[in-house]
Amino acid sequence: MCIQNLSKCLLAVLLCCTGIVRSNAATLDSGGLSRAAIAQRLETARVPFVTNQGQLARDEVSFYARMFAGTLFVTDRSELVYALPQRRTDRQNPHQGRLGMIGADGGAPVLSFRERFSHGGEIRPLGGEPSAVRVSQYLGDRHQSWRSSLSAWDSLNLGEPYPGIRVSVKAAGNNVEKLFHVAPGAEPGAIEIAVDGVNGLRVDQDGRLALSTALGDILFTAPAAYQIVDGARRPVDVAYVAGESNRYGFRVGGYDRDRELVIDPLLASTYVGGRNPSPPGNYDDDIVYDMVVSGGDVYIAGVTQSPDFPIVLGYDHDLPNAYPDGFVALLSGDLSAVIASTYFGTDSFDRVSSIALDADGSLVVVGQAGYGFPVTDGAYTWSGETPTGGGFVARFSPDLSTLIASAIPTPSDYPAQVELGNGGIYFGGTTNNIDFRITPGAYKATCCPTGGFGIRDYDGFAGKLSPDLGTLEAMTYLGGDLVSGISVAPDGKVFITDGSDNAVTGYIARFDAGLTTREAYLSYYPGSQSGSSRTYFNEVVAGDGFVVTAGQTYMDDLPATPGAYDTTCGTDGVCDGIGPLLVPLPDGFVAKYSSNLQDTLALTYLGGLDGESIRALVLGPDGDIYVAGETISVDFPTTGDDTTCGSDGQCDPIGSDDTPVADGFVARLSADLSHLVYGTYLGGSGEDFPLALALDDAGLLYVAGYTRSSDFPTTPGAFDDSYNGGTSDAFVSLIDTGSGGSGENQPPVADAGPDQTAGPRELVSFDGTGSYDADGHIASYLWGQVSGPRVMLQNADTATASFRAPAVRRGGVRVLVFELMVTDDHGAAAGDDVRIEVGR
Numbered sequence: 001m002c003i004q005n006l007s008k009c010l011l012a013v014l015l016c017c018t019g020i021v022r023s024n025a026a027t028l029d030s031g032g033l034s035r036a037a038i039a040q041r042l043e044t045a046r047v048p049f050v051t052n053q054g055q056l057a058r059d060e061v062s063f064y065a066r067m068f069a070g071t072l073f074v075t076d077r078s079e080l081v082y083a084l085p086q087r088r089t090d091r092q093n094p095h096q097g098r099l100g101m102i103g104a105d106g107g108a109p110v111l112s113f114r115e116r117f118s119h120g121g122e123i124r125p126l127g128g129e130p131s132a133v134r135v136s137q138y139l140g141d142r143h144q145s146w147r148s149s150l151s152a153w154d155s156l157n158l159g160e161p162y163p164g165i166r167v168s169v170k171a172a173g174n175n176v177e178k179l180f181h182v183a184p185g186a187e188p189g190a191i192e193i194a195v196d197g198v199n200g201l202r203v204d205q206d207g208r209l210a211l212s213t214a215l216g217d218i219l220f221t222a223p224a225a226y227q228i229v230d231g232a233r234r235p236v237d238v239a240y241v242a243g244e245s246n247r248y249g250f251r252v253g254g255y256d257r258d259r260e261l262v263i264d265p266l267l268a269s270t271y272v273g274g275r276n277p278s279p280p281g282n283y284d285d286d287i288v289y290d291m292v293v294s295g296g297d298v299y300i301a302g303v304t305q306s307p308d309f310p311i312v313l314g315y316d317h318d319l320p321n322a323y324p325d326g327f328v329a330l331l332s333g334d335l336s337a338v339i340a341s342t343y344f345g346t347d348s349f350d351r352v353s354s355i356a357l358d359a360d361g362s363l364v365v366v367g368q369a370g371y372g373f374p375v376t377d378g379a380y381t382w383s384g385e386t387p388t389g390g391g392f393v394a395r396f397s398p399d400l401s402t403l404i405a406s407a408i409p410t411p412s413d414y415p416a417q418v419e420l421g422n423g424g425i426y427f428g429g430t431t432n433n434i435d436f437r438i439t440p441g442a443y444k445a446t447c448c449p450t451g452g453f454g455i456r457d458y459d460g461f462a463g464k465l466s467p468d469l470g471t472l473e474a475m476t477y478l479g480g481d482l483v484s485g486i487s488v489a490p491d492g493k494v495f496i497t498d499g500s501d502n503a504v505t506g507y508i509a510r511f512d513a514g515l516t517t518r519e520a521y522l523s524y525y526p527g528s529q530s531g532s533s534r535t536y537f538n539e540v541v542a543g544d545g546f547v548v549t550a551g552q553t554y555m556d557d558l559p560a561t562p563g564a565y566d567t568t569c570g571t572d573g574v575c576d577g578i579g580p581l582l583v584p585l586p587d588g589f590v591a592k593y594s595s596n597l598q599d600t601l602a603l604t605y606l607g608g609l610d611g612e613s614i615r616a617l618v619l620g621p622d623g624d625i626y627v628a629g630e631t632i633s634v635d636f637p638t639t640g641d642d643t644t645c646g647s648d649g650q651c652d653p654i655g656s657d658d659t660p661v662a663d664g665f666v667a668r669l670s671a672d673l674s675h676l677v678y679g680t681y682l683g684g685s686g687e688d689f690p691l692a693l694a695l696d697d698a699g700l701l702y703v704a705g706y707t708r709s710s711d712f713p714t715t716p717g718a719f720d721d722s723y724n725g726g727t728s729d730a731f732v733s734l735i736d737t738g739s740g741g742s743g744e745n746q747p748p749v750a751d752a753g754p755d756q757t758a759g760p761r762e763l764v765s766f767d768g769t770g771s772y773d774a775d776g777h778i779a780s781y782l783w784g785q786v787s788g789p790r791v792m793l794q795n796a797d798t799a800t801a802s803f804r805a806p807a808v809r810r811g812g813v814r815v816l817v818f819e820l821m822v823t824d825d826h827g828a829a830a831g832d833d834v835r836i837e838v839g840r
Helices: 010-014 035-043
Strands: 049-051 061-066 071-075 080-085 110-117 134-139 147-150 155-162 165-172 175-182 193-196 200-203 209-213 216-220 224-229 232-235 238-242 247-252 261-264 290-294 297-304 314-316 325-332 338-345 351-357 363-369 390-396 403-410 417-421 424-431 459-465 472-479 485-488 494-498 507-511 518-522 535-542 546-553 587-594 600-606 612-619 625-631 663-669 676-682 688-695 701-707 729-735 756-758 763-765 778-787 802-804 813-824 829-839
Touching: 080 175, 110 155, 200 238, 247 261, 290 351, 290 688, 290 701, 325 351, 325 363, 338 403, 351 417, 363 417, 390 424, 403 424, 403 459, 417 485, 424 485, 459 494, 494 535, 494 546, 507 535, 507 546, 535 612, 546 625, 587 625, 600 663, 612 701, 625 701, 663 701
Parallel strands: 134 338, 485 535, 587 612, 612 688, 663 688, 756 829
Antiparallel strands: 049 061, 061 071, 071 080, 080 110, 110 193, 110 314, 134 147, 155 165, 165 175, 175 261, 193 247, 200 209, 209 216, 224 232, 224 261, 238 247, 290 297, 297 325, 297 351, 325 338, 351 363, 363 390, 390 403, 417 424, 424 459, 459 472, 485 494, 494 507, 507 518, 535 546, 546 587, 546 612, 587 600, 612 625, 625 663, 625 688, 663 676, 688 701, 701 729, 763 802, 778 813, 813 829
16 A cells, blocks of 8 residues: 655645645636646645744754654754644544544554664754744643744754765655755765654665655655756766665766755645544544635645644653644635644644635634634633533634634534624534523524433524624524534625535524524425435525525425526426435525515526535625535436546446446536526546535636545546545545626637747657637637648647648748637637747
8 A cells, every 4th residue: 555645735725624635626717827737736735844943842853844644853953853643534424514533432543663874973953944924722721831933943944964975854745854964075875864653664676765654665766966066967877775774875877076055845735635444533644724825825724734843752642632623725816825724722622614805805714613712801701611522613813813712602513614704703503402502582592402311403693793703792592403404694784504414404584784684595305395404505695685505405396496407306396316205305595585485586406307406605796606515316406527526427436336426527507597697517536525625716727625535537647547445545636617697608729839949850749738618618720821831730630730841941931820729619719820940
């Protein structure tokens, strides 16, 4: 088994705690980034080393780089200690919405190993290049232990462990990089690194260094070496040499010994992906996240299980303080760098479930708080003490350097949703705790009747805190089961949805600003004549005089409006998978209601023959409606890049399984729900679940979630092209769904590439891969010659054609012009010319 690489973990650093994130997107418009460019920039995002200024209890730690999928510690003797939490294999409940469940009885076991420079001199690490990244840490309820704007470094100098050889280290998105700078006259054969905490090491057939552990191999890439000559890198042959007692060094080929030599090995595989047959609790990949795109930057939040310094090297089941902490990070809009990162939590379980950006730029965060959670002076706390499993609401400065306020409004269960409005912070979730501090005049003061075996049922709850988090302005039970969405309308009305499919049915309701009165309510139970009234409202967005919601339904007779895109459940008008079954399957639906919930302004089903559920919803500035979710229908309506369910078109993991598994989907509907502007599957042959959407100012759609597909589609140059198996991986996709809202086909854009110069008889290659179709895909390419001496084109019907340049007399020049014609999947065509100048 080969353990996943750090390049495959980094976006877990950025987006989804300890999951792996992949990039899958349609080619962007000319103002955006290509898929390969996005993947490349995510690979190289900087991860800073933080100075230990007392925030870690282990005095021997001088610096550390927390990468969410693991932590690299640098000791005061320049040892490198890698601590990598293991994956779990038990499966996440896809109906948990944005929440990944974490076990309640212990942190993740940790595999750790250490590199040290054997036979070296006395060395100590020093900060190298200062980092622009701001790192803060708010852990525990002792204010004196909080750290703001910790010193951070893009690189560290580890000293000169061997005569004339100094060592530096960097942590980036796709690697941990050690650089050995061999001075003129120094001997690279003196380098010897001992590795503790592994069973053995070897050099594999690809020249990589493989560290053997109980859970599989940890890999270092084959090393590179170079010298700088006339401002350019000149490569030098280099290879690993595996020695006795788990030691390794390098064998270097011929080079100029009067110049400095740089040897550059990269850590290629650090994510421990082993399978634990009996994990304590439901860890899965601990996927807890949300994201906000605003002003060209991206805020992301979730949970990290990066442990404290490992007490025991090797496979350590009893490592203390390996519990998850919440985190928030700020990324540049092009995803090239982490601008700021903040950790907060306790020695217990902490997680972030939802975030929102306030008008002043501050970030509001909600989630689960462990015992001793950091609460700021004057903030509301339900009883003066933070219980294990309590809920928190926190506000951070825009640069994440300051915890402005942090409150504990719930005694046990925690908020899963947050929404800003009416001069305060609304939050909601689910609970069976009867001891919530319900405010006077609240809509519902009691909850949770006792059911069978004395177990209390769950109710939804919602509350409101003042902007400074000092006053609990409202708290109420809601009935139903949970809060799946909250939205505040321009007139101040608060819309709340219940999307729990554990309940008999869901609802959408309108409340006053103080949550004292339920002013309007819509549920399709009872009343359906289809044999089922189950309809679950998973998301809600309130507009001016209307509200949009989406989810899943088992009803054949939802009030679909005339002219709606799809007026029947399933493709046969019945909510079942194969026809006359007694057990129905849900169809997705999108609905727009009047603000009093009395009038159905527009309603459409969205799905195919089998089952669908819509999990995420956003509104575009033109009123178009974007949704994402999961489907098991082989005939889900598509217009985009992926038109088949799974990788075999059958919605099953191996091609012959009778039980289908869900593929993700993304769709864009016109504002009146009459046209499908864009639709695509998103996934591979296993299960795929998009859970969150965000729309940026350029109209590009961010989609995030998790996948269990070993063949989830990755883009060229992606940092993750393999799957670890037995558990889920996180993903993020950036998609251009097209610029039109009318449902009419948009023509493609042809890009024949830049003009070129060539020599006689030289092979000239064209590159038309920059061509794209905003609302579909390129169906065909055709190159043709417009002018100049005739040549023979090779592969003229592909994106990359070529020809052999004609002969030219000395001092002569010949000009050839070629045209690329592209045609999209709806028959629209576009062309672009490229000029080739052949000279001698």
